[in-house]
Every structure is written in structure tokens, then in C-alpha cells.
Amino acid sequence: MVLTRFDLAKYPFVLDAAEEVRRLDLDIGNLENPALKAILDRAENRIEEALRNSPPEVSYRPREEDVEIPSFPVAVILAAASGNDYIKRRYALAEAIRAYKLLQDEDEKKVLEIAKVFNWNIQNVKKIIGHRRYDFALSFTDFLRNAKLFHEMEWKLVNRMLVKGKVYLRQREAARLLQEEIRRRIEERLRSDVRSMLPEPVLRRIDDLKRKYASRIAKAQFQDFPRQVVNEAFPPCIRMLYDAAKSGQHVSHLGRFTLTSFLINIGMKPEKVVDLFRSSSDFNVRIARYQVEHIAGQRGSRTRYKPPRCETLKTHGLCPGPDDLCKTIRRPLSYYGKKTRTLKKEVSAN
């Protein structure tokens, strides 16, 4: 089955964006060309919809293929040129959610076509196993790549029907997993720096958009952690590990990882974290520095590690028992975020 222009308007990300721009003779440097105004307007509008709608979602406009298809790669260029992480993330998510909604009611064969674009190992099945009807069977590795960060218990592999390497899914679930794949693909495309290639009037459009939604963007960034480390806002698990490390008590490997990644993520300097472990009986400054810097993403894979989820900490006996705030979160870092915000409010109320 081939995807028609009608389909491409729904799922424009399956096309190679650069290729599409070239094919339409869309010159990035010449976006102010009046003939292309409709496309440019819709591109800007796609981003605006992402910023305005909550949850973020770009609208679907049927029977406007001539604008819908090319406006997507142009919007990607505009969002990339914004140079703002919040706009980029929000836009990628909005396009992905749009696709998710469309895929839920899509012809199953078309869903398979889209999945193929991402090299999924997936088949159409019509099966009732036990209590449920399933539409697709997806290889467990493709499943894990996309579902591993979902919180809900129903997305844990252990709670899925897994048979001979295949996870059974309903169409809505397959669409949800594709949403993740699509979001990542768009985010990747947004990484390139295209600002210098764009003409002044186009750049002005982007800056206007940024100005118009400045308060939203600022609010999103405000949700970051305070600059100073706030010890009083540590969750019980981190408090326990922190005290143990400070007093030189034995802390398990995973415990050290949890504590280190937590402190790095709330903005503690790696040297300070290394110092924390100095009273440990097996302290070795070279090894400790290496490990801390590795977790901070300054070495090795270059990814900054996040502390494990509460569920994982429970599995490994590192959760000393949740307090009331713990019951509202799933990760130690969210606890810290919430707590610092309430502490801040208390301070300003005093």
C-alpha cells in the first residue's frame, strides 16, 4: 500500500523534510516570496497552535494538501530557528499528538505503513486472547524503546501480553507508541541551526511569536529547580542516602548512583558531590570523580543520568517509606520540584 497525498497531509513527517522543500522548490532563504505566503502562514500557525493549545496539538485540516504538506517542513525550520528548547519540545509534541489522534481511527494497513517508516517489526493480528481483543503484534524491543518511560502500570512490559517476542496491542496503543517515535523524530530534526539561512522578515515572525508567548515560555522555565541546592526539599530516600554518605556509612552501588544523579540534576557541582563521599571508607578520589562526572554526562555516553523512579528504588530496598508528598509523585526529582515550589511560597507568604 502506498500513502496518498491525502495521507501525507495527515502524516507529513514521513517525508524527508529537506527533500520535500527541494521538490516544491521552496527556497529557505526566500520564504518571504508572496506565492509562498499561505504556506508560511500555516507553518507559523502550526507552531502557534502548539503554544496555545493545552494539551498541545496541531489541528488537522482535510482537503488542503497543497498547504498542509509543505507547511510542515517549513514549520520545522521555523521552530528550529527559534532556538528555544521549550518551543521545540512543545511543537514536536503537538505534531506527535496530532498524529496519535489521527492514527487511532486510521485504516490498519495505513498504520502499518507509518510504522514501517520507523522500521518497526509489527504485524496485523486479529486475536482475542483471554479477556482482550488485539489488533497488532509488535516486537518487544520496539515496544520498550517507546514505552519504557511511560508511568502507567498498563505500559509495564510485565503487565502486557507477551508471546514469542511480540507484545500484543490494540490500535489505540500502537498509535500511542507511534506518537513517541514521531515526537523523537521531529525533535531530532529541530536540532539543526538554520537561523543564519533565513531572511530577516521570517526571523521577525519567529521573534514576534516568541514575544507573544513570552509569559508561557517563562513560566515553563520557571519550573526548573532553584539555583541553590535546597536540602530541606530532599525526598526521604535522598535524605537517607545523603546522611549515610556524609557520615561515611556504607551506601550500595545503586544508592550512590541515585544520590549522585539526584544531586547533579538539581544543580550541585560535580566537585561538591565528590566531596560528599570523602568520609566513605573506600573513598578513592580518582574513581569517585570519574563516576560522578560520568553520571553528570561529562564523560562516556554524554547523557546526564536521572535518578531511578520510585518504583525501582522500592525494588532495590532504597525507599525508606513514602511521606504524603511522595504519594503524589513517581520520581525523586518531581518531589524536589514540588517541594521547592511550596517552600518558596511559604517564604514569600511570611
Place this chain on the structure above:
Amino acid sequence: MDTKSFIQKRFSEFYREKASDIEAPRLIEQREFGFLLFKGNVMVRHKSFGTVEALRSFVKQIVPAHAYYSTAYYEAPEEKMENKGWLGADLYFDIDADHIPTECGKIHDRWKCKTCGFTGKGVTPETCPMCGGKTFENKTWPCEVCLESAKSEMVKLVDILVEEFGFSPDEVEVSFSGHRGYHVHVENEVVKELDSVARKEIVDYITGVGLEAALHGVGTRSHVTSSGSSGRGFDNIGWRGRISRGAYKVLSAATEEDLKNLGLKEKAVEKILSNKELILKTWERSGPWQPIGGLSKDALQAIINRAVQNESAKIDTVVTTDIHRLIRLPNSLHGKTGWLKVVFPTSEIERFDPLKNAVAFKKGEAKVYVDEAPRFRLGEELFGPFKHEKVELPMAAAVFLLCKGAAELVE
């Protein structure tokens, strides 16, 4: 000659003859190798070999107490960790008696508190009963009961890997660790690039962590449809099937004590025991997932929980999620026993006898003074128990006791 030099000499003789049994791991040039030396307990890491011959002659030359290689593939395995360039890793599982509750109660194991020196037998406590210290020195013993328990966990693991994860029995490689457990190794392009988070999900599947029976349609009426809910549910697939088989087993074998241990109230226990035949019959007729007369929801949940515990495989969760792990090299000697790490096909699991198939030293005798050792078997022969005595033993038994630190060499 001191004990250590004696062991090293035996290892050296062994490798001179048998280093050729060491085979190249897949893509040997992308693997990191590590060796723990007898001398000074030094770890030589970040080694790499282009050919298996180079690896063998290195082993012959340095005679390590332990030899390891990485589950990971690297662009430059000899570089420091941050410059190695991780390309992927095999999927690896470790089942060690340390992580399994066994029937022997580990009565043969000793622990000593590193803080106050207090000693005890059996499972190492979390904190020292004398001083509250948390670090211990351990002396463990690979007893047959422990090894059997580890093997049965491996059987469950292999079954899950084949039936649920879809690996063919040929690509699932099983081995005896040379000490107290078994390893299961999967080399497969599909799993190579999975990160730690994804591997943790695989671990949770195998250990049943986070499993919610209701999501498998178990124990709630709302999920039940007419199809698939009749019969005993034993042919159901995935965890749904494992829960039904396991719960039926738990229920049909349950004694009063078992049920009380599950945390059931006295009344519930009585009700279940007096209605057991009826409950099992209802189960067989209308399936396990209908609320069964005589079995309250809580009781069913408790039985399901026990079933999950029984049917899950007790693996060392840290090993599988570590994507830079060094693992023992097959056909190399284990420095704590003088036994071999032996790879064998899954079809041989039942017949495999670690205390026979992993024996390396088959010639000669040695005189040793045994401090203390429980009765043990090697091959067809039984030895001990020994306490403060001088004995002449076949080489395998002597080296084993020396490696375990249970004996000293007698000149």
C-alpha cells in the same frame, strides 16, 4: 610452597594444557577483557585481543585467578571507559544462590562483621546484631541444595526467554558459573542496543516486579469474557498462563500452615481447606478468573501473589541492567573453587551435574590441613566432613578446599 603459589601453579599447569579450550566470544576484537591476578589481587582491565590465539597465550602467560570479558561491544575496548565508544551489549543473566532462599538455609555460610568482628552462620544479616554494622566478610559454600535451587531458577528463566521473549533455544546459552550459580547469555542483534531502562523492564518481567494481575484479566469479573475463560487456564500464554498454573499449584498443595503464611485469616483458611475440592472443581469447569465460591477476593489475591513469586525467576537484577558488565570467560577457572565455567546446551540442563562436569583437575593428590569443611561431593566421590585434620585428597578436592580458604597446604 605457600597455598597461593600452589594454587597458581596448578592453574598454570591447567592452562598450559587447556587454554586451547577457551573460545573466542563473538566479535572478540570489540570486547574488553579483564583478569584478576593472584599476585596482590590486582585487576588488569581494558585489555583487548584481535584473535583467540592472542587471548589464549595471554591467559597462559599471566595465569589469572579469574578471567572476564565484557558483555558490551566497544569501538576501542582498550581505551579508558569514557573513550571506549559503547556499541551495544549482549543480554546477560546471573542466577546466584546468594539471591535465592534455599532449603539448606545457607547453614554452611559464614559471615563476619567488618566493624566489630562478630561472626555467625547462615544468611548474612542486614545489620550486625552486635554493633549495627552494615558491612561483612563472607565465606560461602557451594552446596548441592544451593546449586539445585539455582538450576531450577534457570529453568524458569530459560522458559520465559523462549516462550515470551521469543528467543530460540539455540541462541540462549546457559552455563555453570564455576561457583554458586548459573549464567544465561543471549547474543542477538535485536537486544544489542537496549539501554539500561529497557533492560530493567525485561528484568521486571522475569522477576514479576510491578505485575498487576488485574491487567492480565485475573481476579476481576469486569475483564472476563466468554472466550478463554473456561478450562483450567493452563494453556493461557504469558503471565496470564503462569499465574493460572502457579495459583492452581499453590491452591492444590496448600496446607493450613501454607495458607496462614500467606496472611489469610483463620476463617478464610478453614473455608478454603474444607472447600478445596469444590474450589478446584469450579476452577476446572469455569476457569480460574471467575471469583470462585469459597475464595474471597483477598484470598485469591494472596494466592496469586504467591504464584507470581513461585513462577518468577530470581535473577541478580543488577547484572542484567549493567550494560558495561564484565562476565566470566567460558572454560576458564574460577579462583574461588578451581572449577570451570562450563557452557552447555539448554537441552542438557536436566542432566548437567556441575560437581562433575566442571571439575578441572583430574590428576594427582595433595596433602592439606582442613580447618573446617562440610561434607561435599565431587564427581562420584564424597569427602568430609572435616574439622581440624590433615588429609590427602585427590587434586580437585584439595584445590577446591584451598581455593575456598577452608584448608592450608601441608608440605
